[in-house]
Amino acid sequence: MVRFENVGLRYGLGPEILRDLNFLIPAHSFQFLTGPSGAGKTSLLKLLFLSLRPTRGLVNLFGHDVSLLGKDQVADLRKRIGIVLQDFRLLDHMTTYENVALPFRVMGREESSYRKEVIDLLKWVGLGERMDALPPILSGGEKQRAAIARAVISRPRLLLADEPTGNVDPTLGRRLLRLFIELNKSGTAVVIATHDMTLMDQYDARRLVLHQGRLHIYE
């Protein structure tokens, strides 16, 4: 589903921060992406999400060479990818419900067709009582859960999560991990970027370890 061949990335004229990346992310797979702070985890996620283009090498996503994609094709591919970023990126003028329903709205679906699905998911992540709240009054953990719910609501084929349990207590962290595992079992390939060893120890999965710009894979 995702193939990286000799991929390198540098910002401007700076040093190469990702070097010679060669790996596959198969469909239905589950992996943790880890490494010390500043190792390039977020940059690798951005490459996977098509927010960045590699400075060299080949990135193939869902059978498409990303260097050949136009903006409309990138938008189409992103509909198959869910992403959770560290800063949540919720829209402050929309309620929690509306933020989570946003991917469906962008797809042009009627509100009645997804209402139950969104409410069920919000209840599952513990935001059943906060559906009509605006993000500025949500706690960090609640924002995190809303961002995760938005990323998984449309059952993407690939889910990318950057430190998804960074702002929640261990109990909720485990609950969210279970959500990712359930999603993976229903067919979504999952990449969770984290340096939380406790989280990784809770589920036996492939580990992609970034160190000094290079990737080491532990199956």
Added chain:
Amino acid sequence: MPARARNMSPIVPRGSIAGRALIAVVAIMTFLASMTTGAVLLVSASAAEWQSEVATEITIQVRPAPGRDIDRDAAAVADAIRAQPGIVEIRPFTREESAKLLEPWLGSGLSLDDLPVPRVIVARVQPGTTLDLEALRRRVRQVTPSASVDDHRAWIERMRSMTGATVIAGIGILALVIIATIISVSFATRGAMAANRPIVEVLHFVGAGDRYIANRFLRHFLRLGLEGGIIGGGIAMLVFGFSESIAGWFTGTPVGDQFVALLGTFSLRPSGYLALAAQAVLIAAITAWASRRTLFATLNEID
């Protein structure tokens, strides 16, 4: 608990776009454009009226000459012209009428005996007839060598160039107004996009294409453009609507008479109002187009 339908917030909040300033700019631009168009239409219509009136007239001047009786010369010329094919009406000006024509310059109570004032004869030509002006001139000179024929061609030409210049100036002003509108709208759109950059980024995250995002913004700008266009165009129409009554207040004053002479009754025809309405819609469309162009250019910079 059954799920109830929800009122969804707009994806781009209306308050995040500096709407009032843009509506004011578009309204002012539409007003200026409408006033220009209205004025051009008025001048063109009045000029066309003058031209059609003047084009069906010729004027014969009989100048006094030593040893000749000007009254007899004028009568002979009038008879000669009347006999010409294509002439439908002859109106020789009497001495008193000639004196009245000179009143604005020389004052009343004028005695023409002391002045070599020419006598004027106005002949009306059958509309659509091509008059043989050279033959007419020859005939008139035969009867009275001191008479001359004026078909107002030079004056009509001057009128044509004056109306042409007015129309060109109007088009120039319209072009400037449209360019200023495009620039203002482009700046407003850039400002709105900068203020809403986080929204655009999130929409990109959830797979929205540029077209989808641009359309969310475009609705706002089209509405703002329409509001501005209606306000500006509406005020201009009211101004033209009331101008006839306002002009009526000045009737009899030198200024009022000059306006009536230049612009007739100072009222727009229904087609003029239609033109103003079409122009307001055009400016709203230009607002939407300029905004769309800027939106796509800006979206290319945001990811």
